[in-house]
Amino acid sequence: MVKDHIVSKLIFEEFSKKFSNALSIDVSVVGAGPSGLVASYYLAKSGFDVVIFESKLSPGGGMWGGGMMFNEIVLQEEAVEIAKEFGISVNSKKNGYYTADSIESTSALIYKCKKSGVQIFNLIKVEDVILKDNSVQGIVINWSPILKLGLHVDPLGVKSRAVLDSTGHPAELTNTLVEKSGIRLNTNTGKFEGEKPMNAHLGEIQTVKNTKEIYNNFFVSGMAANGVFGGFRMGPIFGGMLLSGKKVAYLIKEALSKE
Numbered sequence: 216m217v218k219d220h221i222v223s224k225l226i227f228e229e230f231s232k233k234f235s236n237a238l239s240i241d242v243s244v245v246g247a248g249p250s251g252l253v254a255s256y257y258l259a260k261s262g263f264d265v266v267i268f269e270s271k272l273s274p275g276g277g278m279w280g281g282g283m284m285f286n287e288i289v290l291q292e293e294a295v296e297i298a299k300e301f302g303i304s305v306n307s308k309k310n311g312y313y314t315a316d317s318i319e320s321t322s323a324l325i326y327k328c329k330k331s332g333v334q335i336f337n338l339i340k341v342e343d344v345i346l347k348d349n350s351v352q353g354i355v356i357n358w359s360p361i362l363k364l365g366l367h368v369d370p371l372g373v374k375s376r377a378v379l380d381s382t383g384h385p386a387e388l389t390n391t392l393v394e395k396s397g398i399r400l401n402t403n404t405g406k407f408e409g410e411k412p413m414n415a416h417l418g419e420i421q422t423v424k425n426t427k428e429i430y431n432n433f434f435v436s437g438m439a440a441n442g443v444f445g446g447f448r449m450g451p452i453f454g455g456m457l458l459s460g461k462k463v464a465y466l467i468k469e470a471l472s473k474e
């Protein structure tokens with residue numbers, strides 16, 4: 216006979232172990248979209264302790280839906296190698312581009328990322344950063360449903376050597392950091408510049424170029440990087456997201472190795 220209380224106890228105990236190990240880590244990745252997942256995978260493969268905090272029930276961000284819910288994504292040549300490393304079946308080149316099923320692509324990113332040693336917590340929203348001595352030294356987390364319901368429940372803090380804002384279009388964490396602390400970002404104006412309209416060609420180039428450390432120990436990738444630096448959006452071509460994730464993993468690795 217199934218013992219209900221044993222089921223509950225096992226879940227609680229195993230979750231507590233995972234959670235307890237996630238409170239002081241090398242890298243906190245905020246948002247499990249394609250750029251955050253790819254970054255986390257490469258960092259974990261290099262031996263770093265990486266945890267992704269995702270506010271939604273399902274990790275994967277905006278890749279599940281392909282373009283306007285037609286569940287295919289488009290990739291350019293430079294990103295195909297990364298897709299293949301994740302085990303994604305990429306269709307042969309057509310009119311200069313590659314395509315892949317968005318469901319297979321998204322689930323492959325999540326699966327490989329988890330298997331590489333990354334801990335992923337869903338339903339946890341990062342609502343703030345820990346700011347000390349002019350550097351970001353961690354994040355502040357709470358359950359997403361708590362925040363959705365507007366309940367007054369204080370959050371918990373997570374210490375991390377580096378923080379990646381991979382929250383997509385809204386660049387939510389960067390905006391919170393700027394609004395609450397008034398710090399200058401590593402942009403031309405020192406401010407959050409805001410995403411530009413669609414220009415797929417420039418958008419793809421800029422996503423990778425804008426992937427940077429924008430404040431001490433604080434990095435941006437994917438659409439968040441374009442939001443911060445005023446880059447164009449690009450629609451459902453995802454190569455830039457994969458390349459941005461790989462680039463930011465390299466930048467974080469370099470920064471942490473210097474410490």
Ligand code: 48H
Pocket residue numbers: 245246247248249250251268269270271274275276277278339340341342381382383384387388413436437438439448449450451452453456
């Ligand atoms: C925890 C959070 C929080 C928070 C948000 O949007 P994403 O898929 O991000 P990217 O940048 O890896 O990929 C962008 C791509 O999906 C896209 O939108 C493209 C290519 N658009 C082009 C266009 O023209 O429209 O994922 C971000 C993730 C999501 O899962 C959010 O739920 C999550 O971050 N998130 N998680 N704490 N505060 N804010």
